Amino acid sequence: MKNIVFPMSILTASLLFTACGVSKKTYVGLQTEYKTLQTQYQDSQLQLTESRSRIKSLEDQLASERQNNADLKAAYAALQSSLDKSINQNSQGNVNISKLVDEINASNKYIKHLVETKNKSDSLNLVLTNNLTRSLSREELQEVDVQVLKGVVYISLADNMLYKSGSYEISDRADMTLSKIAKIIQDYRDYEVLIEGNTDTDPISKPNIRNNWDLSTLRASSVVQALQTKYGVDPKRLTAGGRGEYNPVADNSTALGKQRNRRTQIIITPKLDQFMELIDKAPEPTEVTPEQ
Structure with missing residues (x-):
């Protein structure tokens, strides 16, 4: 940047000199040069003012950046201190973390075993149901309903097919059907059987x-004894129970509803002790004290 400053004394002397005897041409030239120099001087003053303003702005920015730098150093020091504390706590808690990982792995293994057991039970129930329905005739299927609900096989038998009228004695026409059901029960020896009237x-x-x-x-007792004595089902697997009129599946106000309610169910379930053993094998949670 050019700074051109002419003292007033020099300018005045130049004018006096011009007035004392310079030619008009020289005077005009000096006057033009004077105006040019005056313009340059004004521009230089303006540039100087702008430069000083920029310098002040840069100095303020530098001060702000220095303050930011100091704040960042303080924040870094605080983070480093926190990190050092966390590392120390983590090293102290490694044993607890290892225990938690082992517990999670054990729980996952247990859950996987439960799922596999349930899938196996569902598959066996499906095979059992298919085998039974294939063994029954079309006429028998009209009086026998086979369903799987929540992992349990329900075989519902109409009373007019199973018993003599108004009696709890097994009818002759029920023998063939019961023999087919008994064969299925014999094939699945790990299942328990509840007969429910x-x-x-x-x-x-x-x-x-x-x-x-x-x-x-x-009526339930008659079916249990027929399965035991006529078809050789282990009585330890059999249970007889009656629910009277208190477990209806239809409205008793109609003849059709009453007919549906008069039924005997053969309920085939996996042995409960097997599932209780699975529950007993569940991993116990480890109490972990969190680090302070």
Whole structure:
């Protein structure tokens, strides 16, 4: 940047000199040069002012950056201190972390075993159901309903097919059907069998049967004894129970509803002790004290 400064004394002397005897041409030239120099001087003053303003701005920016740098150094020191503390705590908590990892792995292994067991049970139930339905005739399937609900096989038998009218004695036409069911039960020896009797709401009028509770229980007991004595099913696997009129599947206000409610169910379930053993094998959680 050029700074051109002419003292007033020099300019005045030049003018006096011009007035004292210079030629008009020289005077005009000097006057033009004077104006040029005056313009340059004004420009130089303006540039100087702008430069000083930029210098002040740069100095302020430098001060701000220095302050930011100091703040960053302080923040870095705080982070480094926090990191050092975390590393120390982590090294102290490595044993607890290892225990947690082992516990998670054990839990995952247990869950996988439960899923595999359930899948195996579901597959066996499906095979059992398919085998049973294939063995039954078309006529039998009209009076026998086979379903799998929540991992349990339900075989529902109509009372008019299974028992003599108004009785708990097994009818002759039920023998063939029961023999097919018994064969399936024999093929799946790891399953337990509950025979459950159900009635409608009509009261029973037999001298040796007090009420529907008695009738439903006696009918279930007749099926259990037939499975044991005629078809060789291990009685340790069999349970007889009656629910009377208190487990309806249809409205007892209609004849069709009553007919559906008068049924005996053969319920085939996996042995509960196997599932209890699985529950007992569940890994116990390890108590972990968090580091302060």
